[in-house]
Amino acid sequence: MTIPLFKNKRILLGVTGSIAAYKAADLASKLTQAGAEVDVILTDSAERFVTPLTFQSVTGRPVHRDLWGSDAHVVHVGLSHGAQLFAIAPATANTLAKMAHGLADNLLTVSALAAPCPLLIAPAMDGGMFDHPATQANLKTLQARGAIIVGPAEGRMASGLSGKGRMVEPAELLGHIRLLLARGGPFTGRKIVVTAGGTQEAIDPVRFISNHSSGKQGFALAQAALDRGAQVTLIAGPNTLPVPAGASVVNVRSAAEMAEAVLAACADADVLIMAAAVADFRPETQAGQKIKRGGLEGYSLPLAKTVDILMAVAEQKERTGKPAVVAGFAAETQNVIDNAREKVIKKKLSLIVANDVSAKDSGFFVDTNRVTIVDAGGGAATLPLMSKAEVAEAVCERVERLLAG
Numbered sequence: 001m002t003i004p005l006f007k008n009k010r011i012l013l014g015v016t017g018s019i020a021a022y023k024a025a026d027l028a029s030k031l032t033q034a035g036a037e038v039d040v041i042l043t044d045s046a047e048r049f050v051t052p053l054t055f056q057s058v059t060g061r062p063v064h065r066d067l068w069g070s071d072a073h074v075v076h077v078g079l080s081h082g083a084q085l086f087a088i089a090p091a092t093a094n095t096l097a098k099m100a101h102g103l104a105d106n107l108l109t110v111s112a113l114a115a116p117c118p119l120l121i122a123p124a125m126d127g128g129m130f131d132h133p134a135t136q137a138n139l140k141t142l143q144a145r146g147a148i149i150v151g152p153a154e155g156r157m158a159s160g161l162s163g164k165g166r167m168v169e170p171a172e173l174l175g176h177i178r179l180l181l182a183r184g185g186p187f188t189g190r191k192i193v194v195t196a197g198g199t200q201e202a203i204d205p206v207r208f209i210s211n212h213s214s215g216k217q218g219f220a221l222a223q224a225a226l227d228r229g230a231q232v233t234l235i236a237g238p239n240t241l242p243v244p245a246g247a248s249v250v251n252v253r254s255a256a257e258m259a260e261a262v263l264a265a266c267a268d269a270d271v272l273i274m275a276a277a278v279a280d281f282r283p284e285t286q287a288g289q290k291i292k293r294g295g296l297e298g299y300s301l302p303l304a305k306t307v308d309i310l311m312a313v314a315e316q317k318e319r320t321g322k323p324a325v326v327a328g329f330a331a332e333t334q335n336v337i338d339n340a341r342e343k344v345i346k347k348k349l350s351l352i353v354a355n356d357v358s359a360k361d362s363g364f365f366v367d368t369n370r371v372t373i374v375d376a377g378g379g380a381a382t383l384p385l386m387s388k389a390e391v392a393e394a395v396c397e398r399v400e401r402l403l404a405g
């Protein structure tokens, strides 16, 4: 899937001699699929684990090796000067040591010395090597010079031992690369609060009322805001989704907990995007112990309304003026646009994203959405069937225009 952030971006990927080099092929593939041009430099030791052909196949570009040709003296300069980011993954203890001391004895370390772009390093080594004072000192030196060190992660290593030394997984590295590329984007300096997922309203300690929301649309919105350089607070109901790198997550369960978290985060926020499917009703009381099957004869469950979070935000905004832009979502099963127009006014929103959750290719369970964006004046724009990531881009584009205006 292409990601707009990667359009016209050139990334230099340095691969050194660690068993994690095979995972670098996956990273190169992910970056290429996202739309980046990926130039790979393999060290001699890396070539003992993986072949240039592997990387050439996934990137569709020639791979740079330590076989220096006649133009070798300019290759390193050209490579690193044309790139927006230099990622070294995996980075061995040996390469870290060389870089910390400014040594330049192969194409990778020469390029690292010549690179004016941001440098991301994903160390991979045995736990003992990582813990060694020499490696720690080298990492500190590189960090002090501005390199971003990601990982290593804890877990089982090639030696069979467990510890800290595994290269961070490619999907997670991709998130950190996005964060670096997003620096200076249109949301730089903006605080954006995004809510995601459904809430759970407890009946007793083991049961609750909830809905089918997966949280996917909210998480995609958080990622799209991060891709524009925003500081993102993601307030999420129970979910199993990976957290986008760079987002600060507040996990909540009930509508009341979500309301408290949203009001606190909105006090100094520029934007709120309320994608969560907040439960409208909760049991009037919560049983302290599990309700037993035997006692259910004639049982009824009285419900009470939950707090309308967007209404509470509108009230707070009257006093604080924040957030400047508030976007709601409307999950409808009929009269989608009319209902959305009503909600945009009632909840004092800048815009509302309405979708028909009864459609098979839109709303719950699927990765696509069919939405209409209704603005504060009632103007409606119906977008074609899109991925939730594309919907997130479209919403962020509008938020960007509202912030600028």
Ligand code: CTP
Pocket: 255, 274, 275, 276, 277, 278, 279, 280, 306, 307, 308, 309, 310, 311, 327, 328, 329, 330, 331, 332, 343
């Ligand atoms: N919302 C909210 N607090 C609630 C319920 C909903 O802030 N207790 C927000 C949702 O996050 C969404 C917007 O209000 O951004 C519209 O939600 P929706 O469920 O479509 O509308 P409701 O206000 O619940 O109205 P209705 O049930 O009549 O459709």
